[in-house]
Amino acid sequence: AQSVTQLDSQVPVFEEAPVELRCNYSSSVSVYLFWYVQYPNQGLQLLLKYLSGSTLVKGINGFEAEFNKSQTSFHLRKPSVHISDTAEYFCAVSFYNQGGKLIFGQGTELSVKP
Amino acid sequence: IAGITQAPTSQILAAGRRMTLRCTQDMRHNAMYWYRQDLGLGLRLIHYSNTAGTTGKGEVPDGYSVSRANTDDFPLTLASAVPSQTSVYFCASSAGVSGELFFGEGSRLTVL
Numbered sequence: 001a002q003s004v005t006q007l008d009s010q011v012p013v014f015e016e017a018p019v020e021l022r023c024n025y026s027s028s029v030s031v032y033l034f035w036y037v038q039y040p041n042q043g044l045q046l047l048l049k050y051l052s053g054s055t056l057v058k059g060i061n062g063f064e065a066e067f068n069k070s071q072t073s074f075h076l077r078k079p080s081v082h083i084s085d086t087a088e089y090f091c092a093v094s095f096y097n098q099g100g101k102l103i104f105g106q107g108t109e110l111s112v113k114p
Numbered sequence: 115i116a117g118i119t120q121a122p123t124s125q126i127l128a129a130g131r132r133m134t135l136r137c138t139q140d141m142r143h144n145a146m147y148w149y150r151q152d153l154g155l156g157l158r159l160i161h162y163s164n165t166a167g168t169t170g171k172g173e174v175p176d177g178y179s180v181s182r183a184n185t186d187d188f189p190l191t192l193a194s195a196v197p198s199q200t201s202v203y204f205c206a207s208s209a210g211v212s213g214e215l216f217f218g219e220g221s222r223l224t225v226l
Contacts, residue, residue, distance in 0.1 A: 009154070034214065043118075043204060043217035044157075090156060092215075101147070101172065102215055104157040 002027045004093045006105035014113050015083055021076040021108045023091030030096040033074040035065055038088040038107075047089070050074065061085065086112045117141070118218035120205050126224045127195050135190045135221045137205030145208040146188040147172075147215065148180060150201040157204065163188055195225045 007022040025031060032051050036044040048059025055067040065076045074091060091105040121136045139146065144165045149157040149172075159172030163182040177199060179191045188207075192199055202222050206215040 006156075036215075043219045044206075044215075045217070046214045049214055101159055101162055103159070103173075104149075106154060106156040 002029075002093075002095050002103065004091055004103050004105040006089075006091050006108050008108050009106065010109045010111065012111045012113060013081055016080050018079050019077065019081050019085075019110065021089050021091075021110065023074045023076065023105055025072050025074070025091075025093045027072070027093070027095055032094040032096075033065075033067060034092040034094070034102065035059065035063070035074070035076050036090045036092060036104075037061075038090065040087075044090065047076070081110070081112045083112050083114060085110060118205055118207055118216055120203075120218035120221050122221060123219070124222040124224075126226065129196055129225055130194050133192045133195055133223070135192075135203055135205075135223070137188045137190070137218060138186050139188075139205075139207045139216075140186065141207060141209070141216065142185060143207035143209050143216070144185070145210075146182065147206045147208070148178070148188070148190045149204045149206065150174065151204060151220070152201050160190065160203075192223075195223075197225045199223065200225045 003026045005024045013019050034049045035047040038044045048057045050057045050067045058064045063078050089108045092102040118139045147162045148160040151157050158174045161180040163169045166185045202220045204220050205218045208215050
């Protein structure tokens with residue numbers, strides 16, 4: 001079955017510390033991978049995406065993610081977080097045989113404390 | 115500003131009532147989607163449309179219907195609302211199979 005799992009529901013960190021939000025997927029076909037961010041009472045906006053090519057993808061706000069095909073993972077990282085990064089983060093996968101529909105993970109709440 | 119407009123922003127509804135959530139995009143995207151967001155469950159796909167005139171069922175379609183009469187509009191209808199349909203509903207659009215989704219601001223629906 002095709003699925004997406006975010007391994008941490010909540011990640012509390014202190015400001016300027018590094019952070020990694022984990023995402024794993026299950027699929028027997030090729031995938032496209034996305035990370036979205038949702039600030040309170042807002043819709044989702046794209047942080048970054050992997051379609052093909054280099055497995056290290058850089059996005060907005062200093063975030064990056066690495067596609068690891070052998071481990072079926074797409075973890076999101078930032079070397080130094082800010083208070084403004086506090087938000088809900090969603091990993092999403094588009095499976096090649098699903099015609100562009102995104103399947104989302106359960107979300108990870110990142111809480112950055114001073 | 116180009117994007118997706120959803121209405122209403124928020125609604126409280128009595129169980130058994132009919133409700134239509136409106137979604138309009140001005141980006142001329144072919145594909146449109148409706149998701150519901152529930153705590154701990156992430157976003158789940160309700161219905162989608164790959165192009166005007168076609169629709170398909172997502173992960174949680176029961177109790178919902180959609181139509182796609184033209185490229186810009188993709189309304190979601192709850193024929194007879196139930197409390198389990200209390201959620202935040204997001205409309206989204208996409209330009210292509212591997213393209214990113216663009217989301218509206220959401221419609222918060224409470225069914226009592």
